[in-house]
Amino acid sequence: MGRGPPVENGEAVMAEAATERTRPRRRRRGRTPRSLPYVLLAPAGLLMLGFIAYPMFSVLYYSLQDYNVTKPWRNGFAGLENFREIFTDDPFFWETLAFSAKWVFVEVSLQLVFGLALALIINQTFIGRAAARALVFSPWAVSGVLTSTIWILLYNPSTGLSRYLADAGIGEYGTSVLADTGTVFWGAVIAELWRGVPFFAILILADLQSVSKDLYEAASVDGASRVRQFFHITLPHLRDAIVLSTLLRAVWEFNNVDLLYTLTNGGPAGQTTTLPLYVAQTGIHGNEFGYAAALTTVAFVILLFCSILYLRLSKFGGDDK
Amino acid sequence: MRAQRTRGAVVVATGLVLALTVTACGDDGTSSGAEGDGTGEIVFWDNNGGARTDVWNEIIDAFHEEHPDIRVQYVGVPIADVQSKYDAAIQGGADGLPDVGGVSTSYLANLVAQGALDPVDDRLAESGLEDEIIPNMMESVRSTVGDGEEAYSVPTSANQGVIWYRTDLFEEAGLEPPTTWDNFFTAAETLTDRGNNAFGFTLRGGEGSVAQALDMMYAQSGIDSFWDGDETTVNDPANVEALENYAALYNEVTPEADLNSDFTNMVATFTGGTVGMLQHNLGSYTDHTTAFGEGVVDGLPMPTGGEDGHHTFVSNPVDGLGLFSGSDNKEAAWTFIEFALRHEMNSLWNESAGQIPSNTAVLEDPWIAEAPPTRAAVEALNDENTTIVQLPYYLPDWNDITKAGTEPNFQRLLLGEMTAQEFADDLAEQLNEAQAEWLEQR
Numbered sequence: 001m002g003r004g005p006p007v008e009n010g011e012a013v014m015a016e017a018a019t020e021r022t023r024p025r026r027r028r029r030g031r032t033p034r035s036l037p038y039v040l041l042a043p044a045g046l047l048m049l050g051f052i053a054y055p056m057f058s059v060l061y062y063s064l065q066d067y068n069v070t071k072p073w074r075n076g077f078a079g080l081e082n083f084r085e086i087f088t089d090d091p092f093f094w095e096t097l098a099f100s101a102k103w104v105f106v107e108v109s110l111q112l113v114f115g116l117a118l119a120l121i122i123n124q125t126f127i128g129r130a131a132a133r134a135l136v137f138s139p140w141a142v143s144g145v146l147t148s149t150i151w152i153l154l155y156n157p158s159t160g161l162s163r164y165l166a167d168a169g170i171g172e173y174g175t176s177v178l179a180d181t182g183t184v185f186w187g188a189v190i191a192e193l194w195r196g197v198p199f200f201a202i203l204i205l206a207d208l209q210s211v212s213k214d215l216y217e218a219a220s221v222d223g224a225s226r227v228r229q230f231f232h233i234t235l236p237h238l239r240d241a242i243v244l245s246t247l248l249r250a251v252w253e254f255n256n257v258d259l260l261y262t263l264t265n266g267g268p269a270g271q272t273t274t275l276p277l278y279v280a281q282t283g284i285h286g287n288e289f290g291y292a293a294a295l296t297t298v299a300f301v302i303l304l305f306c307s308i309l310y311l312r313l314s315k316f317g318g319d320d321k
Numbered sequence: 322m323r324a325q326r327t328r329g330a331v332v333v334a335t336g337l338v339l340a341l342t343v344t345a346c347g348d349d350g351t352s353s354g355a356e357g358d359g360t361g362e363i364v365f366w367d368n369n370g371g372a373r374t375d376v377w378n379e380i381i382d383a384f385h386e387e388h389p390d391i392r393v394q395y396v397g398v399p400i401a402d403v404q405s406k407y408d409a410a411i412q413g414g415a416d417g418l419p420d421v422g423g424v425s426t427s428y429l430a431n432l433v434a435q436g437a438l439d440p441v442d443d444r445l446a447e448s449g450l451e452d453e454i455i456p457n458m459m460e461s462v463r464s465t466v467g468d469g470e471e472a473y474s475v476p477t478s479a480n481q482g483v484i485w486y487r488t489d490l491f492e493e494a495g496l497e498p499p500t501t502w503d504n505f506f507t508a509a510e511t512l513t514d515r516g517n518n519a520f521g522f523t524l525r526g527g528e529g530s531v532a533q534a535l536d537m538m539y540a541q542s543g544i545d546s547f548w549d550g551d552e553t554t555v556n557d558p559a560n561v562e563a564l565e566n567y568a569a570l571y572n573e574v575t576p577e578a579d580l581n582s583d584f585t586n587m588v589a590t591f592t593g594g595t596v597g598m599l600q601h602n603l604g605s606y607t608d609h610t611t612a613f614g615e616g617v618v619d620g621l622p623m624p625t626g627g628e629d630g631h632h633t634f635v636s637n638p639v640d641g642l643g644l645f646s647g648s649d650n651k652e653a654a655w656t657f658i659e660f661a662l663r664h665e666m667n668s669l670w671n672e673s674a675g676q677i678p679s680n681t682a683v684l685e686d687p688w689i690a691e692a693p694p695t696r697a698a699v700e701a702l703n704d705e706n707t708t709i710v711q712l713p714y715y716l717p718d719w720n721d722i723t724k725a726g727t728e729p730n731f732q733r734l735l736l737g738e739m740t741a742q743e744f745a746d747d748l749a750e751q752l753n754e755a756q757a758e759w760l761e762q763r
Binding site: 268 | 408412430431435516517518527528576578579581589593718724725728729730736738758
């Protein structure tokens, strides 16, 4: 762009006048308190401080203490002793951590597969689709404790499925999936699956509806099969939704207490005790709040590390979608 | 770009994990409270809400009639949660605690260690109430805490292990009532017909299992003390043998699902199917009469055992009412405690609960004679040959050891993954350590 002719006086005056006219507007903007955004953000900030930062630092503080409300003579600063005990002198920590990992992997994998399948089905057009969608989503509206109660009744030896099977000559009376060490894990997995699958179905269905139909039409014209379309159009499009939902669900499943606590109480013989259940037993029943806080801190660090690693490996939010 | 992505991942992950993981601990909030002017509102926590709500409301209505200037606010707390509710409330401060609360000796020591309760000895003496309470129960309450000289609750009732049995099934099979262990084991075997959904016994393998196992062990072995010096007798050979006998019942004469049974499931199995016997305390009396009506189920004290053929019972927790230190209205709170412990109300409560009353005058009431299980329990307790093994409820770790600490092992024992000797040795080791620590800090 070339330089314009020199500005003459008249133009200069007009320009100055124009500048003057704009000043009050700038001043009005300038009078808007610079602190306004901070004021508006303050309630949220205070809530986060009160409900996230304070509890977190409280747990960190207690993790360095020997703190048992029923043994005040023993309370005091413990340094890293709780952590040393966790890593070197507590086999149950490793057992519960391993079970938590197994629980998370199996639950999230199965929930993803079934959730994806259901989302693909109810994304099709068919008679009764609205009812089918409502049916698929309904378990998500049921609370964890209520879910447990439903499944406890189903597994109950007097009122549940095993009773009716025994009446029909299949299996024995007085048995329960939850009382058999060979079946209790899968009994709990199915109960949690029933509740967790709709979560994936909802999220994936929402993302499926944003895939352009043009892509599928173009792929069809090029002769791509339905399977090929799924792997080359649908799945890449769903990547971020799958990464985020699996991460969220993994954290939730890791921290799952309600269902397992009410369904199996970590049993039989400690076989379904996750790390958070162990924390609850240590803190609530054992009154060892310092040790429970240290276990919580370790769980937090493990989750944080795994989450960062997962997001990095999955290239979450990357633009190579 | 890589750095930005890493930062993004860190921020997202941190936010998610922070928001989803960490929980909070509070600080202690007990205070010394105040006497008040003897009027106004007091809060009462029932430690067996639901099961005892109706009878407490009846008592509270009667109290309001006699003391119109005091209002009692009733809060029913489920029995399974009561200790954790108290612990949480103590950490939250005095405002969250009641003025009066139902307190069992099984967690009394914990509450006292946290400074939550006032000693009530002076009030007991001044009111003359102590003279009305059965001395053994007062002794149980005192021995639960510290040096055994102060009482931190006023006993309302005592409990005792009972073998509940279906009289109709016993008659049909021509069996003798389970007054001896031989009768018990014979009946358990005879009444079992697994193919027809009939079992001789139902066993508590889940929450609360160890307390009942101790009942069964000492009643069979006849060992008369929980301690032999500073070492527990829980792994004495006679107790180990008794435990083997008890564990051998599982999945032979009991349903397999008993492995997970807590109180509710155990009673549901007994009342909902064809099961000959159940071992629990007097507290489940109303459940049985509600399910079967009168006369179908009877209860007997734990069978006689040992060499001398006398009863040996472990001390079941004594239930009582505690006055909380943080109360701002202690005079009114004590007025309520005193009212609930007098003859008429104590009789009303215990008749409803089917338990052993703490007020001596109630023992002469007609309902005691008309409730065979309660009468039998009272008679057995009053028998001079009966031995009571005092369990160490004073240990701060008692509940933890006998619940979360060993219940998974009890399930391992039932599953055959652990022997009775290993189970008893592990339990003994934990108890001996807890006793040594307790003795050291006294």
